[in-house]
Amino acid sequence: MRQLIENRFLPRVQKPARYLGTEWNSVHKDWDTVPLKMAFAFPDVYEIGMSHLGMQIIYGLVNERPDALLERVFAPGEDLERLLREQEVPLFSLESYRPLKEFDFIGFTLQYEMSFTNILNMLDLAQIPLRAGERDDRYPLILGGGPCASNPEPLAPFFDLFLLGDAEEALPELLELAGKRKEEQGRLDKQAFLMEAARIEGVYVPAFYDVEYTPEGRIAAVTPNRPGIPHRVRRRVVADLDQAYFPTKPIVPFMETVHDRAMLEVLRGCTRGCRFCQAGILYRPVRERDVETLARQAEELLRKTGYDEVSLTSLSTADYTCLEPLIKKLMDKYQEEGVSVSLPSLRADAFSVNLAKELQRGRKSGLTFAPEAGTQRLRDVINKGVQEKDLLEAVTGAFEAGWTGIKLYFILGLPTETDEDLAGIAQLAHQVLAIGRRISKEQKRKKKVRVTVSVSTYVPKAHTPFQWEPQIPLEEIRRRQQYLQSMLSKGITYQYHDAELSFLEAVFAKGDRRLAIVLERAWQKGCKFDSWREHFNFAKWLEAFQETGIDPGFYANETLGLETVLPWDHLDMGVSKRFLRRERERAIGGSLTPDCREGRCTGCDVCQGFGVDLVLKGGKD
Amino acid sequence: MLVRLEYSVGKEVRYLSHLDFLRLFIRALRRARLPVAYSQGFNPHAKVAFGPPLPVGITGSSEYLDVEFNEELPVTEIMDRLGQVLPRGVVIKRGKKIAGKTPSLMAVIERARFEVRIPLEDGQRGINWEKAIGSFMARTEVVVTRHTKDGPRPKEIRQGIYRLEGKEEEGTAVFNMELQVGNRGSVRPDEVIRGLIELEGIPLLPEAMEIRRTGLFLLQEGKPVTPLEIL
Structure with a gap:
């Protein structure tokens, strides 16, 4: 396998340095003497995955154990994927170039919803059946962790278990258990192992829970279907x-x-x-x-x-x-x-700018601040304690210190947002531009002042005070994006996120298990790397929804009653629903x-x- | 203190770009805690300078790198300390202190030697190498297609081929060649092989080619000498 990859595949891919596995501090353990083998899978390309601190933590944490090894795998680029499929070579780990299916565990990190299709694609490339129910004891256990494990329901059928919260706590306990059972039995009996693992705090085995639905299609109840399984799993x-x-x-x-x-x-x-x-x-x-x-x-x-x-x-x-x-x-x-x-x-205040001044070596190109919303009213709604005065002070300080580019980050479509709030974004941006130009003129600088307004679309997320809120409809996102653009002068650079991508993100962020078939269908249609503009294909996603008979708007665009059972209610992040409800009320009251x-x-x-x-x-x- | 180091690039790291090697050495020098000199100014950079870039996918027996240090140190100590913190596949082979001023590696290196190995299939045995290469070298012009960022361009390479030998060794075709390299233009070994295939009709599979750059040289009175020999 190594020969084939090194001599035949790597010369034919654009970025072979992604797949070498011998970087400084990479760990290469002896496969035959280490009992537990785990692969850490990042469902995006190497350059993104390697920038992720969580991966480095888990890599070190597991590899420091004498009884376990951890190797990495990332989503391969399109060129390598084509070669793997052509030659029917299974997806492999970077350190030992072994097929992923030879590992005991494959742990996927769930960083953003729009990486979900890549998970299916990686399992398929690894020649591992997608659904947990189709994988017998010969296949690895598929684990998930990271922020999206707080509502992993759309992924439920594909995973054996999820780890909620800080992995430094539950993962070693899980490995400990696996090591013991493997030593006793020479192999892992999956069902027996999962039954035991589900008793470890923070371990969620989705197959051990049944979901019932109301006539309206909302969740009626999520209940354990085996004895001894906790009703709620706590992070x-x-x-x-x-x-x-x-x-x-x-x-x-x-x-x-x-x-x-x-x-x-x-x-x-x-x-x-x-x-x-x-x-x-x-x-x-x-x-x-x-x-x-x-x-x-x-x-x-x-x-x-x-x-x-x-x-x-x-x-x-x-x-x-x-x-x-x-x-x-x-x-x-x-x-x-x-x-x-x-x-x-940086925080939008003078303290932060002073810090930045102290730290900056060389060119002062750009600074980014995140006021998030355009008016004080809306900033109060979201509890973003930034005052306009603080922001303008920070920006003034930055221009005076020699920065010429300021990027302002906003969220469009926040609950209660009106056109007035969007007008506030434009007004704020023009104020910043005026300050920059004045200071630039006073200091007789040659370099042009650049102000960028970067706008993402609000996606309501599980476990937040706005978890009951809808995302504004797709058409309305587009209208507001245009409206804001119409108010910005030419001197301001305007960037905004793809509305359709934000819509899908909203569907999956608040999704339930019924979305798994949509995910699978979209992947079958070729959807992957959805967060990459050049790969994202909304038409295919819409087809997938249509063919599976699922309405994406049901998930993204409906307001949920405060008493509704939410798909993630059985996953306990430690923050009480009482608090979230109170925060929601306070938000509306500003x-x-x-x-x-x-x-x-x-x-x-x-x-x-x-x-x-x-x-x-x-x-x- | 300026030091010239000779290192080899093994299979493990042959897919790294020139920029990757620059990053690799700067970080290794820092790990070794060697007192590398940095340029002055807003964006200081380490004073390291390489010879002609090794093309991606090719291993190298004798690559060169000049490093300036702020302190006097025994060259053996530098080699030792650096050697301990290099990723597998990169090995420091020799080193020498540069006394006085020496032009940069890029400015002086003009020749590169390569060994190209291509496995042969049964139907490809028994080729008359001497004849084929003799005919090839007798040409005054060999034009190959070079893929540049502006698209494919014709490129004459014969003038940059100084030596070419070929033989069969246990079912593998082995070529040794000396080619032009450096600031005034370079000929690539795979271009020579492609020329051989196209013009002399030798049935080789260029996909299976393994290339090693075996040496870099400058010319002294017309004779190739290594960048360490001149010091």
């Missing part, structure tokens, strides 16, 4: 990130990837409480790492990788209570060596809910439920 939470595993020897790719730098995870979670944000719910509570832990991890990371840039990653790094001491420490130690420190995102970091518990019930607490290293104010 796992790492209580103390300082004790948690962190990979300080991540794989260093040969080719350039999307995030080609060392990643230091400073904290997990965000309690700002933006009401549209799913990540803000799924990763609660905020758990910060200690500066000392981070400094030690940064040292190891830089020494073991050779990177010259460290990115301080998290959902909102500017909120890290020890950010300034951490940055000072890193700069003092590594600036001489030419190492730069970067932040993945009242803000402060961040619980400021001292007052907002009653989301995560900490009490998990027996954990906020971890703030700078202390609570």
Whole structure:
């Protein structure tokens, strides 16, 4: 197999460096002496998958165990896929070039809904039957984890189990169990293993639940169909990130990837409480790492990788209570060596701009801010605590410091949005442009000021205060996109997402098990890499819905009653429905809910439920 | 201190681009904690300079790289420390300190030697290599199609072929050739093979070709010498 791939396939593909598997820090264990074999599958191309911190965490976590090995696989490019299909060669892992079907587990990371067709395509390329029911003990167990595992229902028939929450907790327990059973029995009896695995907290075995429907087609009940299976599966939470595993020897790719730098995870979670944000719910509570832990991890990371840039990653790094001491420490130690420190995102305030100023080396090309909505009214509805004053101050600071490009990120179609809110986006953008031009003129700069308005379409997500809300209809998305464009002057660059793609995302984000056949049909029709504009084929998707008799609007565009059983209600993210309902009410009333970091518990019930607490290293104010 | 290193590129890394190798060495030098010199200015870059890029898919026995360091260090120590942090397939073979000023590798290297191996099937045995190659080398012009980013273009390569030998070795055709490389233009070994197939009618399967660049040379009084020999 290796010969064939190396000598016949790789010379004929455009980016062979994706498929080498021998990158620095890649782990090659002896196949015959390691009892447990797991493949980590990222359902998108190498360059995207390798930029994902979660993959690096799990890669290190499993490979540090003497009893297990973990190898990687990504969605192959079209050219390699054609060769594999032509020659009937099964999809293989990068490290040992072994067929995926020889592994005990294949773990897919579920990062975004529009990667689902790639999962089916990868299973098919691996010559593994798509449906769990069609896979006997000779086939690997198919696992899923990541944010979309919080509502994995459209994928339910294809997977054996899902891991909810932080994988550092449940995955080792699962491997432990598998190791024991394999040692006793020489192999894994799938059904018996799944019965035991389902008792591990955070493990969801979809086949062990029956779904009943109401006459209107909504969910009547989701109930366990075996004894001893929990009614609700609760996500796992790492209580103390300082004790948690962190990979300080991540794989260093040969080719350039999307995030080609060392990643230091400073904290997990965000309690700002933006009401549209799913990540803000799924990763609660905020758990910060200690500066000392981070400094030690940064040292190891830089020494073991050779990177010259460290990115301080998290959902909102500017909120890290020890950010300034951490940055000072890193700069003092590594600036001489030419190492730069970067932040993945900025808060729209002066503090963040000052930080960016400090960190930026060389060219100041562009900064991005996310006011999310165009008016204070709507920003209050979504609980985005950004004031116009803060944003304009931040932008002024950025232009004065020498930046010439500002990108403003907005969401179109948020609940209660009107044309007035869209007009607010245009107004804000023009204000920013005017500030930029004034400062540019004052400072006699040659470089033209660029303001970009980037607009995505709102997709209501499970487990958020807006989970009952519909997405605005497709036609209305298009109308609002046009309307906004008509109000923006030529000096502003306007980018917006494909409305049809956002519509499908909304269907699957709030979907149930009945969507599995649509997914399968769309894949059969050739849908894959749907999030790539050049591959996305909406007409085929519509055919798939039509042929299966399923109305996508039923999922995307209907308002759900607060008492409706939701397809994901049996999956417990720790945030109570009571809290979500209250937040929804407050949203409609336009009242803000402060961040619980400021001292007052907002009653989301995560900490009490998990027996954990906020971890703030700078202390609570 | 400027040091010239000779390294080999094995099968494992033959699909890396020139840019990938640049990134690979800079990161390895950092992992080795060697005091590499950086340029001044807004976007400082490490002072490393390569010879002519190794085409993607080809292995190399003797590739070269110049690195400038901020401190004096024994060359053996540099080779040792770097050798420990290189991915499999990249091996440091030799090194020498460059005393005084030396023109860059790119500026001086003019010749490259290649070994091309192509497995033969039964019907392809017993070819009269001497005759075929003699006839090929007797031509004053060999035009092949080169695929450039502006589309296919005709390209004369005969002037850039300095030596060509071929023989059969245990069912494999083995060619050794010395070709023009560098700033004034390069001839690629696969172009020579394609020319042989097309013009001399030798039945070879170019898809199965394995190519190794066996050496890089500059010319001193018309004779090829390696970039280390001149130091």
